[in-house]
Amino acid sequence: MISVDDALRQIGSSLKPLPSVTVPVGEAAGRILAEAVRAKVTQPPTAVSAMDGYAVNMVAPMTAGTQIRVLGEAPAGRPYVGTLTGGAVRVFTGSAMPTGANHVIIQEHVERHGDTATLTHDQRAARNVRPAGGDFAEGDVLAPALRWLSPIDLSLLSAAGVVETSVYRRPRIALFANGDELVPPGKDLARGQVYESLSTGLLPLLDSWGAEACFLGIAADRESAVEAMFEAASDADIVVPIGGASVGDYDVAKAVGRKRFDLYVEKVAVKPGKPVWFGTKAEQAVLGFPGNPASAFVCAHLFLRPALQALSGGEPRLDLRTAILDAPLPPNGPREHFMRASVAEEAEGRLVCQPAARQDSSLLSTFAASNALLRRGPNEEARAAGDPVAVLLF
Numbered sequence: 001m002i003s004v005d006d007a008l009r010q011i012g013s014s015l016k017p018l019p020s021v022t023v024p025v026g027e028a029a030g031r032i033l034a035e036a037v038r039a040k041v042t043q044p045p046t047a048v049s050a051m052d053g054y055a056v057n058m059v060a061p062m063t064a065g066t067q068i069r070v071l072g073e074a075p076a077g078r079p080y081v082g083t084l085t086g087g088a089v090r091v092f093t094g095s096a097m098p099t100g101a102n103h104v105i106i107q108e109h110v111e112r113h114g115d116t117a118t119l120t121h122d123q124r125a126a127r128n129v130r131p132a133g134g135d136f137a138e139g140d141v142l143a144p145a146l147r148w149l150s151p152i153d154l155s156l157l158s159a160a161g162v163v164e165t166s167v168y169r170r171p172r173i174a175l176f177a178n179g180d181e182l183v184p185p186g187k188d189l190a191r192g193q194v195y196e197s198l199s200t201g202l203l204p205l206l207d208s209w210g211a212e213a214c215f216l217g218i219a220a221d222r223e224s225a226v227e228a229m230f231e232a233a234s235d236a237d238i239v240v241p242i243g244g245a246s247v248g249d250y251d252v253a254k255a256v257g258r259k260r261f262d263l264y265v266e267k268v269a270v271k272p273g274k275p276v277w278f279g280t281k282a283e284q285a286v287l288g289f290p291g292n293p294a295s296a297f298v299c300a301h302l303f304l305r306p307a308l309q310a311l312s313g314g315e316p317r318l319d320l321r322t323a324i325l326d327a328p329l330p331p332n333g334p335r336e337h338f339m340r341a342s343v344a345e346e347a348e349g350r351l352v353c354q355p356a357a358r359q360d361s362s363l364l365s366t367f368a369a370s371n372a373l374l375r376r377g378p379n380e381e382a383r384a385a386g387d388p389v390a391v392l393l394f
């Protein structure tokens with residue numbers, strides 16, 4: 001059995017980044033940038049008014065009662081072409097500032113009669129102007145390579161005149177379940193049957209991690225049925241069989257996988273998830289999950305998410321944070337343990353971690369009530385309330 005870190009290293013060194021593809025910015029949310037994006041224009045391109053009002057050149061404080069001649073107007077998109085020469089130009093939020101103007105008197109501070117604006121409030125200092133390039137300048141790096149593009153990133157790139165981006169192709173993941181006892185939800189259960197429940201949760205999880213995931217269905221505990229699933233998964237970058245990973249007489253997924261792939265990981269010293277297995281053949285990888293529900297989800301977080309990072313040019317790693325334990329824990333056993341836990345943020349960003357009372361790897365209800373995995377090292381000594389611990393938030 002190898003450690004979690006060694007398994008991650010093995011996965012990282014076996015997976016090469018997928019090719020990059022060019023996509024319209026509008027379709028790039030959730031994708032990972034293959035190269036940095038620079039601004040094509042400066043934003044704002046010129047100084048603009050931040051308010052509706054009157055643009056003036058203010059050389060000294062102005063007092064209420066001062067009268068100013070209104071020379072013209074500059075609606076947003078139609079700059080004023082003349083010179084100011086002591087007068088004011090009617091402007092609006094987003095209007096280009098007339099040449100020479102440094103201040104916008106908000107319209108609430110003015111009484112307007114014809115071409116004359118009379119100040120109703122003192123103007124102490126020049127303000128209400130957004131400088132050219134205040135957001136970004138042409139050539140600025142707006143998003144570095146490997147950035148996961150959020151929806152707001154797309155607006156940032158659009159504001160900078162960028163219409164296409166180079167992103168990694170989405171990893172294609174094909175899941176299938178393995179077990180004679182599994183039945184799709186909606187059917188009546190016969191004695192000994194349970195609903196196949198893992199695909200419904202894993203598909204959207206993978207989608208949220210930027211993958212294109214599909215579920216091929218349930219394979220019976222027969223080699224031919226599992227073979228058919230692998231055939232149907234020929235397009236996938238990673239095939240993920242769920243279940244049939246252990247040593248039982250009917251655990252056929254791994255037995256078939258061993259014939260089709262070179263296996264580099266056969267078991268990991270982790271709890272839950274020990275029977276997880278990994279291999280490759282040509283351009284395809286297989287990552288077999290144990291069927292116990294918590295084991296499958298822990299393996300998704302510990303191994304599949306980092307595998308997706310590796311396919312997108314990143315380092316496969318776990319984003320562990322530090323939290324404070326809220327109750328004592330007994331010594332850990334020999335396997336690294338990822339306990340289901342609830343983490344809450346307290347004052348000043350301090351994270352407090354409460355491990356779930358029941359940790360059996362069959363329990364979906366415990367997982368659903370948790371938002372983190374609490375990592376305990378192999379043979380780690382007992383922990384006291386208040387001790388710092390490592391957590392993986394999800």
Ligand SMILES: Nc1nc2c(c(=O)[nH]1)N[C@H]1C(S)=C(S)[C@@H](COP(=O)(O)OP(=O)(O)OC[C@H]3O[C@@H](n4cnc5c(N)ncnc54)[C@H](O)[C@@H]3O)O[C@H]1N2
Nearest residue numbers: 177195196197198243244245246251274290291292293295
């Ligand atoms: N003698 C030993 N027995 C077991 C060992 C061992 O080392 N020696 N390891 C145990 C560990 S740890 C795990 S984890 C499980 C994993 O076994 P499998 O991957 O072979 O999983 P299955 O037997 O197929 O299923 C286990 C359990 O999960 C249910 N299941 C499976 N798939 C689904 C699904 N898609 N949806 C809902 N539920 C599912 C299945 O019905 C079983 O109850 O092995 C231990 N045994």
Ligand code: MOO
Nearest residue numbers: 272273274295361
């Ligand atoms: O590894 Mo199993 O996942 O402990 O139940």
